[in-house]
Amino acid sequence: MSYLYLKAFHIFFVVSWFAGLFYLPRLFVNLAMASPGAEYDRLLLMARKLLRFMTPLAALALATGLALWLGFGIAGGWLHAKLTLVALLVAYHGYCGKLYRDFANHGNRKSHVWFRVFNELPVLVLLAVVILVVVKPF
Template sequence: MSYLYLKAFHIFFVVSWFAGLFYLPRLFVNLAMARQPAEYDRLLLMANKLFRFMTPLGLLALATGLTLWLGFGIAGGWLHAKMALVGVLVVYHGYCGKLCRDFAAHANRRSHAWFRVYNELPVLVLLAVLILVVVKPF
């Protein structure tokens, strides 16, 4: 597979993964506010399905990114910073899975306001990664 095709697939998987990282915490906001059992169950079903859908997309984003890095020799200080931020996203993704399990067990102790703030982290990471990839400041 050529470099440009691989890069296009990497971007596609990253964008798709981020769609889930942006929307799943918004479902958590709504779950934290849900008062009716039917509403809670519907939102929980949506959250669990989204998490199961976005996990392979994240893995494919990681796999294509690693292939670009190791297979095509992409290097630089900016890449180390980007990889650290990707590590933050992987931890964030895993914590989203824990939150899904907490909601399923009716064990959530966080407020909808906390989830509104939590929802902003991937936006900030995306901005930082884009600056690193496009500007390559170091």
């Protein structure tokens, strides 16, 4: 596969993964405000389906990124910073899975306000990653 096709697929999978990273915590905000019942169950089902949908997209984003890095010799200090942020995103994704399980077991102890702040973290990481990739400041 040529470099440009691989890069295009990487961007597609990253954008798709981020759509999930942006929306899943928003569902958590709503779950934190909902009482047990039909609405809670519906939101929980949506969260489960979204988590199951976005996890393979994350894996494909990581796989295509790894192929770009190792297959085409992409290097630089900016890449080390980007990889650190990607590792944080993977941890964030995993923590979202833990938070989902907490909601599924009715064990959530965090407020909707906490989830509103938590929801903003991937936005900041995305901004930093885009700057690193486009500007390559170091």
